[in-house]
Amino acid sequence: xxxxxxxxxxxxxxxxxxxxxxxxxxxxxxxxxxxxxxxxxxxxxxxxxxxxxxxxxxxxxxxxxxxxxxxxxxxxxxxxxxxxxxxxxxxxxxxxxxxxxxxxxxxxxxxxxxxxxxxxxxxxxxxxxxxxxxxxxxxxxxxxxxxxxxxxxxxxxxxxxxxxxxxxxxxxxxxxxxxxxxxxxxxxxxxxxxxxxxxxxxxxxxxxxxxxxxxxxxxxxxxxxxxxxxxxxxxxxxxxxxxxxxxxxxxxxxxxxxxxxxxxxxxxxxxxxxxxxxxxxxxxxxxxxxxxxxxxxxxxxxxxxxxxxxxxxxxxxxxxxxxxxxxxxxxxxxxx
Ligand SMILES: Cc1ncc(COP(=O)(O)O)c(C=O)c1O
Numbered sequence: 001x002x003x004x005x006x007x008x009x010x011x012x013x014x015x016x017x018x019x020x021x022x023x024x025x026x027x028x029x030x031x032x033x034x035x036x037x038x039x040x041x042x043x044x045x046x047x048x049x050x051x052x053x054x055x056x057x058x059x060x061x062x063x064x065x066x067x068x069x070x071x072x073x074x075x076x077x078x079x080x081x082x083x084x085x086x087x088x089x090x091x092x093x094x095x096x097x098x099x100x101x102x103x104x105x106x107x108x109x110x111x112x113x114x115x116x117x118x119x120x121x122x123x124x125x126x127x128x129x130x131x132x133x134x135x136x137x138x139x140x141x142x143x144x145x146x147x148x149x150x151x152x153x154x155x156x157x158x159x160x161x162x163x164x165x166x167x168x169x170x171x172x173x174x175x176x177x178x179x180x181x182x183x184x185x186x187x188x189x190x191x192x193x194x195x196x197x198x199x200x201x202x203x204x205x206x207x208x209x210x211x212x213x214x215x216x217x218x219x220x221x222x223x224x225x226x227x228x229x230x231x232x233x234x235x236x237x238x239x240x241x242x243x244x245x246x247x248x249x250x251x252x253x254x255x256x257x258x259x260x261x262x263x264x265x266x267x268x269x270x271x272x273x274x275x276x277x278x279x280x281x282x283x284x285x286x287x288x289x290x291x292x293x294x295x296x297x298x299x300x301x302x303x304x305x306x307x308x309x310x311x312x313x314x315x316x317x318x319x320x321x322x323x324x325x326x327x328x329x330x331x332x333x334x335x336x
Contacts, residue, residue: 001236001237001238002160002236003052003055003056003157003160003236004052004055004056004059005051005052005055005160005164006051006054006055006058006086007051008039008042008047008050008051008054008082008085009038009039009042009047009048009051010037010038010039011038011048011165011168012168012171012172013033013034013035013037013038013168014033014034014037015031015032015033015034015169015172015175015176016031016032016034017029017030017031017032017176018030018031018032018272018276018278020275020276021271021272021275021276024275025293025296025297027296027297027301027302027304027307028296028301028302028303028304028305028306028307029178029305029306029307030292030296030306030307030308030309031172031176031178031180031306031307031308031309032278032308032309032310032311033165033168033169033172033308033309033310033311034311035048035165035310035311035312035313036279036285036311036312036313036314036315038313041077041081041108042077042078042081042082042085043313043315044074044078044312044313044314045161045162045192045310045312045313046074046075046078046079046152046153046313047078047082048161048162048164048165048195049152049153049154049157049158049159049160049161049162049191049192049195050078050079050082050149050153050158050161051160051161052157052158052160052161053149053153053157053158054082054086054088056147056157057088057147057149058086060145060147061145062088062145062146062147063088063089063144063145064088064089064090064091064139064144064145064146064147065079065083065088065089065090065091065146065147065149066090066091066093066132066135066136066139066146066147066148066149067079067090067091067092067093067148067149067150067151067153068092068093068094068095068128068131068132068150068151069092069094069095069151069152070094070095070096070258070259071094071095071096071097071098071105071106071118072104072105072106072259072283072316072317072320073092073094073105074105074284074313074314074316074317075151075152075153075189076092076094076105076109076114077105077106077108077109077316079092079114079149079153080092080108080109080112080113080114081108081112083112083114084112084113084114089115089139089144090112090113090114090115091114091115091117091135091139091146092109092114092115092116092117093117093119093124093128093131093132093135094106094116094117094118094119094124095118095119095121095124095125096118096119096120096121096124097118097119097120098118103319103320104316104317104318104319104320105316105317105320106320107316108316117131117135119131132148136148150189151189152188152189152190152191153191154189154190154191154192154194154224154228155191155228155231156228156231156232156234156235156236158191158195158228159191159194159195159198159228159229159232160195160232161191161192161195162191162192162193162194162195162196162199163195163198163199163202164195164199165195165196165199165310166195166196166198166199166200166202166203166205167199167202167203169183169199169200169203169205169308170200170203170205173205173207178305178306179205179206179207179306180207180304180305180306180307180308181206181207181208181304181307182207182208182209182210182301182304182307182308183196183200183207183208183209183210183308183309183310184209184210184212184288184291184292184301184307184308184309184310185209185210185211185212185288185309185310185312186211186212186214186284186285186287186288186312186314187211187212187213187214187221187225187249187288188214188215188283188284189224190211190221190224190225190228191228192310192312193209193211193221193225193247193249194225194228194229194232196209196310197209197225197229197245197246197247198229198232198240198242198245201240201245202240207308208246208248209247209248210248210249210250210292211225211247211248211249211250212249212250212253212287212288212291212292213249213250213251213253213254214253214254214258214283214284214287214288215254215257215258216251217251217254218249218250218251221247221249221251222247222249225247225249226242226243226247229242229245230242250291250295252291252294253265253287253288253290253291253294254287255287258283259282259283259317261282261283261286261287261321261324263328263329264290265282265286265287265290266282266286266324266325266327266328267328267329268280268286268289268290268293269281269282269286269318269325269328270325270328272286272289278311279315279318280311280314280318281313281314281315281316281317281318281321282317282318282321282324282325283314283317283321284312284313284314284317285311285312285313285314286318288309288312289309292307292309
């Protein structure tokens with residue numbers, strides 16, 4: 001049933017409580033699954049999905065990877081670095097155009113030799129399938145065999161990454177003796193949430209996955225997560241009743257838009273760093289962590305004994321937006 005996998009990530013990742021922050025909030029004990037530590041430069045959630053995606057690419061005899069995302073896409077950076085590690089040519093199709101020197105993820109894309117094509121946002125949004133097709137055909141004309149990876153590697157293959165991570169979480173919960181009711185994660189293209197939703201169910205855990213949307217609304221993500229799960233069920237012929245699974249998405253924390261965070265998120269990023277030494281980013285984990293703290297404060301998550309946050313990485317996105325975060329008035333801003 002489970003497809004082939006390349007063992008690329010440094011797992012199991014640590015599972016740790018944030019006791020200072022939990023005490024200060026007076027709510028549940030907050031635990032963090034440190035998937036920001038799945039590697040150094042290839043850190044984050046994407047490597048878990050790409051273990052399966054790239055195994056599929058190699059099985060199909062591909063020698064090039066073609067994928068897409070934002071200018072500061074963590075997924076594209078992880079694909080670029082893993083492609084280099086596996087000796088595959090990588091072509092990235094990126095949304096937006098860089099100003100000045102490349103920074104953060106884009107700098108790493110260039111560093112490891114990925115071919116980078118950037119497009120104005122409107123053009124990218126209107127023409128993405130066509131752009132991917134153009135690049136695919138060009139790569140083929142050059143004699144390569146490209147494997148196309150969708151945004152965020154969020155498809156039925158990528159789902160496996162967090163199905164497998166859920167088994168790790170089940171071991172973490174048993175080891176520390178907790179039975180959390182909620183696992184919170186940033187949702188950007190839905191694949192991580194899809195994998196956790198079905199994975200925790202497979203492990204027989206009562207925990208529900210709560211995705212904090214960082215771009216599109218809850219209805220869009222509920223549809224996307226279910227679509228990925230149905231495609232997964234069909235392709236791998238599992239007997240799981242996808243319609244019986246609850247897909248929980250909160251879309252109140254998107255703020256000004258994708259990759260744009262408000263001052264409250266910047267303040268939370270500072271707080272997590274100052275009080276726990278935990279580094280979050282303004283695009284994904286900062287928004288999701290902020291959303292979780294707000295839900296604890298408002299009482300929706302407040303009565304739980306334990307709550308789990310899956311830290312999905314993204315540190316290079318912070319590097320690209322340092323000026324905004326540094327300007328935030330946070331609990332320890334005076335130490336700056
Ligand atoms: C750091 C980080 N966290 C969370 C996510 C969201 O994961 P997914 O795309 O599977 O929803 C992404 C990518 O989109 C990411 O780069």
